[in-house]
Amino acid sequence: MRLPPFQYLEPTNVEEALSMIGIHKETVKIMAGGTDLMNRMKLRLIEPAFVMNIGKLRNMDGIDIGDTETVIGANTRLKDIAVAPLVNKRFRAIAEAAFQVASPTIINMATIGGNVLQNTRCMYYDQSGIVLNGLERCHKRGGTVCLAVKGSKRCFSVYQGDMAPALIAFDARCVLEKKGSIRTVSIAELFTSNGVAPFAIGADELLTKILIPRPEGIYSSAYRKLRLRGSVDYPLASAAAFVSVANNRKVSAFRVVIGAAGAAPKVIDGTSREADVEGIARKAYDHAEGVDNLKMPGAYRRKMVSVLAKRAIQAAMDGIKEGM
Amino acid sequence: MNEMKKTAITLSVNNETYDIVAFPNRTLLEVLRDDLHLTGTKESCGEGVCGSCTVLIDGTPVRSCLTLAVAVQGKEITTIEGLSMGEKLHPVQEAFVNHHAIQCGFCSPGMILTSYALLAENPNPTEKEIRRAISGNVCRCTGYAKIVEAVKSLAEEGK
Numbered sequence: 001m002r003l004p005p006f007q008y009l010e011p012t013n014v015e016e017a018l019s020m021i022g023i024h025k026e027t028v029k030i031m032a033g034g035t036d037l038m039n040r041m042k043l044r045l046i047e048p049a050f051v052m053n054i055g056k057l058r059n060m061d062g063i064d065i066g067d068t069e070t071v072i073g074a075n076t077r078l079k080d081i082a083v084a085p086l087v088n089k090r091f092r093a094i095a096e097a098a099f100q101v102a103s104p105t106i107i108n109m110a111t112i113g114g115n116v117l118q119n120t121r122c123m124y125y126d127q128s129g130i131v132l133n134g135l136e137r138c139h140k141r142g143g144t145v146c147l148a149v150k151g152s153k154r155c156f157s158v159y160q161g162d163m164a165p166a167l168i169a170f171d172a173r174c175v176l177e178k179k180g181s182i183r184t185v186s187i188a189e190l191f192t193s194n195g196v197a198p199f200a201i202g203a204d205e206l207l208t209k210i211l212i213p214r215p216e217g218i219y220s221s222a223y224r225k226l227r228l229r230g231s232v233d234y235p236l237a238s239a240a241a242f243v244s245v246a247n248n249r250k251v252s253a254f255r256v257v258i259g260a261a262g263a264a265p266k267v268i269d270g271t272s273r274e275a276d277v278e279g280i281a282r283k284a285y286d287h288a289e290g291v292d293n294l295k296m297p298g299a300y301r302r303k304m305v306s307v308l309a310k311r312a313i314q315a316a317m318d319g320i321k322e323g324m
Numbered sequence: 325m326n327e328m329k330k331t332a333i334t335l336s337v338n339n340e341t342y343d344i345v346a347f348p349n350r351t352l353l354e355v356l357r358d359d360l361h362l363t364g365t366k367e368s369c370g371e372g373v374c375g376s377c378t379v380l381i382d383g384t385p386v387r388s389c390l391t392l393a394v395a396v397q398g399k400e401i402t403t404i405e406g407l408s409m410g411e412k413l414h415p416v417q418e419a420f421v422n423h424h425a426i427q428c429g430f431c432s433p434g435m436i437l438t439s440y441a442l443l444a445e446n447p448n449p450t451e452k453e454i455r456r457a458i459s460g461n462v463c464r465c466t467g468y469a470k471i472v473e474a475v476k477s478l479a480e481e482g483k
Contacts, residue, residue, distance in 0.1 A: 001370050005328035008348035008394050031395075038351075038390040039371050049326045051348070053395050103460020105378055105385045105438065231459035232373050 001042040001128070009052040014177065017054055017206055022179040024050050025203040031055065032075055032111040035102075036118050044129050055111075060208055063087060072210040074113025074174075078163075079104065081112060091212060092319060093221035093240045093312075097166035100223065103231040113207045116164050116174070116187065120157035120195045120263050121234065122293045124148055140196050148293035155195030156291045158260055160234035164190075165259035166223045167210060168267060169240040175209040176201060184211065191264035198263050217252065219244035220319030224308040226260075228295055235260040236296050237304040239284065241312035245320055256280050256313060261288035261305045268309065277313050284309035333394050337362065338406030352396055353377045353388035356403060364404035364433045368462075375461035378434035379403050385434075385441045404433035407440060416440045416478060423474035427466040434461045439475045448479045 009028065011017035021028055029048040031037050032055050040046050054060065060075040065086045072081065081087055082099035101107050101115060124147035125132075125140045137143030139155035146152035167187045174190065176183050185200075187210070192200050201207070221242045227233035238259035246252040256268040261284075268283045290302025328347050335342045337360060344359050356362045356379070368376040370389050377389040380402035407414040413421065416436050426432050435458060442449055442457040449457065454475045455468070463471065 002354075003349040003351065005326045005347070005349055007326070007328060008331065008392070010395070031392075034392065034395070035372055035387070035390050038392075042371065047326060051392075053392070055395060103375070104457055105375060105387055105460040106372060108384050109386050109390065 003038065003041050004044060004047040006041075006048055006051045009050050011052065011054065011057065014057060014059060014206070014208060015179075017052065017057065018177055018179045018204075020050075020052055021206060022204045024052075028052050028203075030206065032114040033077070033109040034114075035106055035110045036114060040119065040126075043126065045126070054206070060113075065090070066214075068214055070212040070214065072112055072212070074116075074207045074209060075111050076113075078107035078110045078112060078115065082107060090214065091166075091170060091221065093166040093169050093223040093242065093316075094163070094212070096223040097162040097225075097240065100225050101162045102233075106232070112163055112210060115161050116167070116190070116210070117199060117201070117207060118159070118161040120155075120159050120198045122148060122155075122157035122195070123295070124293060125157060148291050155263070156289065156293055157195035157198075157263060158289075158291075158294060159191070159198060159262065159264050160236075160260050160294075161265075162223070162225065162235055162238065162259065165238055165240040165257040165265040166221070167212065168257045168265055169221055169223075169242040169255050170212050170215065171255075172210055172212045174207055174211065176205045177208050178202060178205045188265070188267060193262065193264045195263040215242070215244055217244050217246065218320060218323065220316045220323060222312045222315035222319060224312045224315065226296075226301070226304045226308060233295070236294050237261065237288070237301045237308055239305060239308040239312040241309070241316045243313060243316040243320060251317075254280075254313065254316075256284060256309050258284050258288055258305050258309060260294070260301070261290075277310055280313060281306045281310045331394060334397055335360075335393065335401060336399070337401045338403060339400075346393060348392065348394045350393050351389055352379065352391040352393045352401070355393040356388060356401075362403050362405050366430055366433060368430065373462070374431075375434045375438065375458075376431055378437050378461065380437055380441055383441060383444065385438045402437070404437060407436065414440070416443065416475075419474040419478050420471070423470050423477060425466060425470040425474040428464075431461055431463045431466070435463065435471055439471075439478075442475070443478055449475070451476060454479070 028050040060073040064071040078098040088095040226237040243254040285306035288305040290298035366376040
């Protein structure tokens, strides 16, 4: 498949990049690793007038592990996150998510920023024009119907990024810059839960950094994912778990975030001080959308969200035991 | 239809410099095959799944079907043609031949470059590490056992 025509922009620094997106706004698409964007363009799901390559901006790249906060540049390749010893030690769920995104060749190219801002997907949308021409225009294509849920007035496309659930499990934030201003928002706040327009980001804003606070005390985390082909597929269900324990070795906090279960990762309430694994698994099931719009049946995916939540909690608790 | 202008692109491929004029929407795969006639790099799925278009960029295996040619100026690109030394096969290629790790050969350039990069980074990989490394390279006829054996033989020989 050939790419559609566009004009190519290659800023040499972040300021120049902000100027370019400030001028071109909705007409420009930002390319970091390109692994997701190129396919969307090949399918003609998007045909931007400009493609801006930020992949060479080295000051948006790298992992800086601090005492209280870890900063990961949005351009950091997923491979570098997956193999970083300190990320594996302190933020295991994040390293596990990066490792599982896809095969080594893909994570050599793909970036954390690109993965977080991956658009929602649906088997009735992510198709070539030949297929889409035979389908009624759905909400995500500017129409008024949902082909996955007949009669629905909203879009049920699914967010299938791996990194965001793991980052949200750690309460991570991100830095959004535009010309003349900068703001920091939690990763969870990036999402609108609206499959048609899944991100609450201005067209003139650039995601430049991810900020991960260092949790206090004894803790561990894990990320689990369901997919058909281990080397390439997007998650069909996923769960990230963060668990911390107090000095008396009782669970002091835990947080479970489920993915591929709706248009945004969902935080399952983890305020209980007891590790009520079955209760959390039930909540995960209740919060998950199981729609027949990906490669596996929705009902099965929904059950697997619950199973993966349990497995992620258990793996995190095992991680704490190993560290003690 | 969006506007698009041709642009001068300089690529360093297999230690040779190529100057071409091309539209910015050309992928590295298209330029390698159609402009530079380096047809060892194969196109199959075109969407980053199969790995047949794998090339090395600064020594790292990537998908050339998802890479813009204009975006890799200033980087060193290695294709399967750059691995052999003239008529003499590279040891990784020899190992694939000797272990019958080639049948139709369509996945071989990607498999061999991926294996080469693995061995450059980790000269003595375990079978698990080999299988992980080539997990993004799909073979539909040879089967993976022979390919893994070929790479393992190099690990054992320390080549």
